[in-house]
Amino acid sequence: MTVLQIVLIALAGFAAGTVNAVAGGGSFFTFAALVFGGLPTLDANATSAVALTPANLASVVGYREEVRKNFREMIPFLVIGIAGGAIGAWLLITIGDEGFRPTVPWLLLLATVLFALSGHINRAIAPFAAKGGAGVKFAAFALMAVVAIYGGFFGAGMGIMMLAALAIIESGDFHKSNAIKNAVAFLIQTVSATLLIAGGLVHWPHAVITMLASIAGGYLGVSVARRVPQPVIRATVVTVGAVLTLVFFVRG
Template identity: 45%
Template sequence: MTVTDSVLLFVAGFLAGLVNAVAGGGTFLTFGALSLAGLPPIAANATSSIAQFPGYVTSTLAYAKDIRRYWQGALPLLVVSVIGSLLGALILLALDNPSFKRLVPWLLLAATALFAAGPWLRPKPTGGAGAEGGRQRYLSPLTQFVASIYGGFFGAGMGIMMLATLGLTEGGDYHRLNALKNTLALVIAAVAIVVFALGDVVGWVQVAVMVPAAALGGYAGVWGAKRVPQTAVRVFVIAIGLLLTAYYFAAA
């Protein structure tokens, strides 16, 4: 690995940690940087998952006060996240690199479109906890299960997807949803990392360069998320998603 590759990976790791803490989508950056550094698609994806893990940890810790208020209610989502991530990671290892590469731009496009449509798809508040509340209790774990399969399989846009689905099924403002998203992303990433490490598809030298950068970016991102207007955060994430989707379509 050259010095240029090392600088590229460090910068991408920091920016990915920052973006993941704000709204998700950091895997767009790490996967792209690892691909440019020469790793094949499946190894780039697996390495990206591990490199970003410290960022998930630090951004989750930065939301510790928020998490303590709701963690018991989030237990069903944590359980389905473990199961879904395990399934998604195993599906990835069953594919070859050319097959996976053809899927990448479509996965990015779907995640970006879902996040962009989130404000219009979010259900209107209801006055009680009747039949609608019951449906939401079942819908929330179901949508999180699907999102966690995607997160274990690829991960790019996982945070974007979870913010959108949590916005549809869970109550609260942006920061509550972001804290919940960070917690679930941490669990999904941990499960996928175990599977990828056992599958021997990780570039450990690249991980060593990106890990400290992602950790710094993750903490810095939470600081920014609490001070930047939500509209600006959403526009920034959508722009990243669209630009990288176009890049991967061109490279396919």
Template identity: 40%
Template sequence: MDWPAAWPLLLIAAFAAGVLNAVAGGGSFLTFPALVYAGVPPIVANATSALAVSPGYLGSTLGFRPELRALPSRRLIREAIIAAIGGVGGALLLLLTPAPLFAGIVPWLLLLATVLFAVGPWLARKAAVQKPAGEGQASHWLRDAGLFIVAVYGGYFNGGLGILLMALYTLAGESRITTVNALKNLNSLVLSWLSVAAFVVAGAVAWAPGLLMMVGATAGGYFGAKWSRRLPVVAVRAVVIITGVVMTVVFFARR
């Protein structure tokens, strides 16, 4: 299929991906298949998909400015640095190793992330009741280590990144879904933009469809951030879990 004929499909997929990334994560599940359907080779489609959804993180991060301003700036800077290093590392790993080697692990990671997010609030309540003295510092380092691992994954393969980040922050004890979303989008923005820079340097991006989809994803991310704040917490969590289940089934089927 000639990609200019697929403009409407690419724009709709990018807008929906921006909304989904702002609310629940998993937008790459929409952009990657749309690019492949438009005739972009799979490896280039993966890099171009990362380019397409990266501005959506900017729009949704701007939509969560009140939540981010309420958090300590030192924490935001530290986590952004960790996400940046992990994102670049993941991008380099993708460029230097065969994609099938990691693709076989992706469905299991998505399944694990979905389960962790589903049981996250219960685990957080148990941890709050039973947390011994001095555990806060240990939890701090465990969260940073988890963020680095997720950032490496996000730099390598963007699909399901939002779900993994939301599972990580939920398990780390973040009780407000809007704060979880704000941190997810900020760190996704940092690691995605740096990993995309690596893909651009390597010449692995299809610019014409990528730039078109960037516009749609940015608009979708901004409106998705606003809509997610108005939705009940139960509804937002349901979207995340359903998205995780669907993505897990699809990636297992692709194996």
């Protein structure tokens, strides 16, 4: 790695740690930096996923009281997360870089649209959450399973869809839903990271720099990010996602 690449990866890691603690979407920054730092798209995705996993543990710790109180109810979601994360990582390893590269712009586009429309998604889900019913809840559990597989495969934007499904199942208890989302997402990332490491896709020098910088961003950057309105941070993430989507479509 050149000095410029090290600085770029460290800055991206710091930015990812900061925005993940406040709004989500940090993998946009790290994935892009690792690709432009010279890694193949598949390896960049794997390295980014592994590097950001420790920093995301903090969000679980922050909701430890909700996790403790609702742990039994969380078990089905945790099982879905473990299974989905394993399937997603297995699919990623199986298709290889040649299969993964063409999907990157579409995955970035999907994640960007999810971030951009997150408020509208929440409002659209509200009537279904109020209505409830066995059929609606089954559909929500099915969505959770799909999101878990997506999270093991790529991950950006999975929190938004997970919260949408949980809003139906948990009938509007946001903090409980957020605690479940954080715990399930962390399990998805941990299982996925384990398989990606075993698959030899992680570049450790890049991962360690990203990991340390993201932890610093999560710890030090939050105090700065709190002073910036969340819509501004979300708009920044959406803008970065849109630019990256365009760049990867042009690159083919």
